[in-house]
Amino acid sequence: MPENASSLRVLPWSARPGARAWRCEPAPSRVRDFHAALPDYAPTPLVELPLFATELGVGRVFVKDESCRLGLPAFKALGASWAVHRVLAERAASGDDAGTVTLVTATDGNHGRAVARMARLFGQRAHVFVPRGVHPQAVSAIAAERAKVTQVAGPYDEAVRLAAGASAAADSVLVQDTAWPGYERIPGWIVEGYSTLCAEIDEQLTAAGVAAGPGLVAVPVGVGSLAQAVITHYRSRPSGRGPALLSVEPEAAACVLESLSLGAPVSITTGATTMAGLNCGTPSSIAWPYLRDGLDAAIAVADPDAARAAARLAELGVSSGPCGAAALAGLRAALTGAGADERRTTLGLGPSSVVVLLSTEGTAANPHSRTGSGTGC
Ligand SMILES: Cc1ncc(COP(=O)(O)O)c(C=O)c1O
Secondary structure (H helix, E strand, O other), X not given: OOHHXXXXXXXXXXXXXXXXHOOOOOOOOHHHHHHHOOOOOOOOOEEEOHHHHHHHOOOEEEEEEOOOEOOEOEOOHHHHHHHHHHHHHHHHHOOOOOOOOEEEEEOOOHHHHHHHHHHHHOOOEEEEEXXXXXXXXXXXXXXXXXOEEEEOOOOHHHHHHHHHHHOOOOOEEEOOOOOEOOEOHHHHHHHHHOHHHHHHHHXXXXXXXXXXXXXXXXXXXOOOHHHHHHHHHHHOOOOOOOOEEEEEEEHHHOHHHXXXXXXXXXXXXXXXXXXXXXXXXXXXXXXXXXXXXXXXXXXXXXXXXXXXXXXXXXXXXXXXXXXXXHHHHHHHHHOOOOOHHHHHHHOOOOOOOEEEEEEOEOHHHOOOOOOOOOOOO
């Protein structure tokens, strides 16, 4: 696109003044202890990238690198492990655990693989529904966890509907990372599971001399469950000015941005995107009130922006797939081009601000990635 055409383009952006003053209840603290006791647990790295701080005109930039989390190349196992643990504990408590259970889910890739891994780890079965657009290697990775895989010709929302239907079979439980009215408890556990990631960031920033916490956190968003966890973490603190929270979606699947612009949750028709894990058409019902009230801003980025961001991260030694790199792509888009000064002010960013980018997957998670070796976790 010629320079003048790109600068005339209206940025997909929505902002909510006052989000930093909004407060909610915290996540339960025992989640971290549960994760810490898992065989493959270790905090993922929080990598400081001073070059990005210079480029973005802020004080310090850190990237939370989720390219190897509990033995898988994306953050999703945090939610799946806690939710599966809660489901199985509940079955045991009700004396309903005589045989194995089938954990059913739909996925854009990472969540399904995590559920399949947890099913295997806990001696259960998994049945995973995969929509169109998920790379064949990602599908194979789910099958390699010994899950039954059903490929769906339609988009993610349709895969979720089919998974929900299949979970009505005997000895089956839907472990879905999105909620809707009537199905909210298990997605709530998944959100709780993600809280470990935020707890680690607190400790890592303190160790890096940033005891006051970050000034901005950028989060890649599909249905908004991870963002709900991040909002819960930073907006449940009793005092102090929390960070600005920025959600980043693909332009082809910006259901949260669209919902925020309309002031109500809506389903959209999604297109194709390399950011496969973010290719969702409907915000989670339990995430919506948090997204509406607790996000400072939402932005959408195009596939080439995410690819460029992934390439930059790779140059600096961080393995990041297109979804993971979306956080950097979104922040870069917000802080450049026409209206950038106003957006910087909205986000409360100054020359000494500390920024945290959540890089939610490594290149190995998403074979759509053109950068990196695809190896790693
Ligand atoms: C790598 C990656 N990043 C971010 C997300 C977004 O999470 P959520 O759907 O909770 O918004 C996903 C979801 O699958 C993902 O796989």
